[in-house]
Amino acid sequence: MDGGVKKSGVTSSQVARRAGVSQSAVSRTFTPGASISPKTREKVMAAAQELGYRPNAIARSLITNRSRIIAVVMAYLENLFYPDVLEELGRLLVKENYRLLLFTGHMDRDSDPVFDQLMQYRVDGIILASTTLSSHLSEECATAGIPVVLFNRTTERDAVSSVTTRNREGGRRIAEFLIAGGHRRFGYISGVESSSTNRDRFAGYREALAEAGHDDIVIGVGNYDRAEAEAAAREMFSRPDRPDALFVANDHMAVAVMDVARYEFGLSIPNDLSIVGYDDVGPARWASYGITSMSQPMKRMVEATVNILMGQISSGEIEAEHRILSGDLIVRTSARLPKTGVVEIDGRRIYKPGKS
Amino acid sequence: MDGGVKKSGVTSSQVARRAGVSQSAVSRTFTPGASISPKTREKVMAAAQELGYRPNAIARSLITNRSRIIAVVMAYLENLFYPDVLEELGRLLVKENYRLLLFTGHMDRDSDPVFDQLMQYRVDGIILASTTLSSHLSEECATAGIPVVLFNRTTERDAVSSVTTRNREGGRRIAEFLIAGGHRRFGYISGVESSSTNRDRFAGYREALAEAGHDDIVIGVGNYDRAEAEAAAREMFSRPDRPDALFVANDHMAVAVMDVARYEFGLSIPNDLSIVGYDDVGPARWASYGITSMSQPMKRMVEATVNILMGQISSGEIEAEHRILSGDLIVRTSARLPKTGVVEIDGRRIYKPGKS
């Protein structure tokens, strides 16, 4: 099926011949830190320029056993949080002289074809965003000496490195905020129920509500998906005991839920219903939404991810590392305000209970 | 700086020894269509399984002169149109057994470092979305036998393949729609002024307006950027001759412009101002916006792109090909309706002048 002929490009031997030096000299010229005299280098560079030579990264990888490629697996890109992450990852990886091989879709089952491809390309590291690895696959990576970092997700056994934020505290903070705002009936629209982010956010929310004597939470399942969140919202808003305070597990869904509330049920936000989201992603900030949201410090999360990877690649030590960052509850207009605790810092309004 | 040791993985020779066959036999087992007896294959497969062998794609590339990697360059991902494209590209490329190497950022200048990397990895094809290549660089690709496809953009000289939609007709259609809607003062917020999409959309819009006797168009520059579009909108809405019909060059900006109109200027849409966008991307469909927009058939565009690439890779013929698709003017609530011409097809409302 591949009948075509790709011209095979200029090689180091051709450059060597042209420059009147050995092939090794050409190689050294393009290897930072290699021992080469200025004069030889100059001859080589001239010949390379004339011929349009570029070292073949594939051949280099074969020798060095380093591809300088990082695989990034993202389950989906509809949620703008992830494109933002991807762009930042690209920026940082390029700075470290690494390339980014992108896979979309999940990696849940064992012996996934996507996983096979990662291994075949001998990637130097793997970043998994919004998805996790089976314990079997992560073991295989460890055996192969390939560092893996989970982004915005963890596994129970802590066996694989991860970068997350304090989701449980975030859930608590949201509950405290809504309680302080004088709400009485609390609702939750969940993400993917088995995900660590969802479990932690909900656990914190429920705990703090329970401590304040609120044991009944109206729950809908959104699976981090717009359509499912909308369906869950419709059902929830049709109930006689419709909540007046609703925590939606991320902004991607919160935006959709807000539209359902306003345009399908005619609810006034935040008068009839307060909505709080998570991530502080683009649309949450748009004037039409103004969603009060727990932020995740995306740039610092990406930085930590690249950091862990680079550290493990250069040290060869693959020990699970867990970086846990903190966000803030960014206060906008989608939820009723408590009397105290909202402060302004650097032009952003933030909820810090105990302060006023 | 790379002190680490990556275990070098199981090789075909190791599998061969274990299976009691030659290394060639192992290779043939993993080469579809190669001549190998079922018995040998079975022995090899068993040994491979035990050892956890996976063919080294890097080594294979070196021989076959095919990396099975396609480079995708996307200038930015903030506009959800592009993440959508990326996800669809990933789906299609994986189906063709290709990998996707992602680069974000522009490729405008000659001898770009990003371009160097593409060449060093000997990618089999390049897709450029929302950015173009200098003529010098595209020549170099042609020389190297690497097919390039511009996605949603063209160059003047037609020298490099492209997939676009009829942007000029789209601009015309929008003008016709707004004229038929009885508007009197027309505005335009542009994309990147040098881009072919922007030029074509505006050219069609202006032509059709001129034909109807409307020669004055109030123009703002948005550069396909939210913040710039907002600034342009503010200036435009402050003018005494504020338009009552506004074409914003894509939905990504239209959403922002709409928020400025409603929340900063208290304009009622579409009563005070009609807004039409382009792309028919996610947020345009959200209830808070409901933007009337020229659609671009994203999936078919991606399909055409992959198609061109696969054709050129397998034939070895790199002749510029241009696929031009059509979209529809999807009618929602952000613009006043004409008396006739809006029809409903498959549950979507579309403007087809001449029909009712």
Add this chain to the structure above:
DNA sequence: CTGAAAGCGCTTACAG
């Protein structure tokens, strides 16, 4: 600093 040589892990004529 430099060159000759070995070798990375494969594919692919070639001969049997």
Add this chain to the structure above:
DNA sequence: CTGAAAGCGCTTACAG
């Protein structure tokens, strides 16, 4: 169908 051998384009001891 099978194996021995050459070779893809590099890096990297090794010896000078």
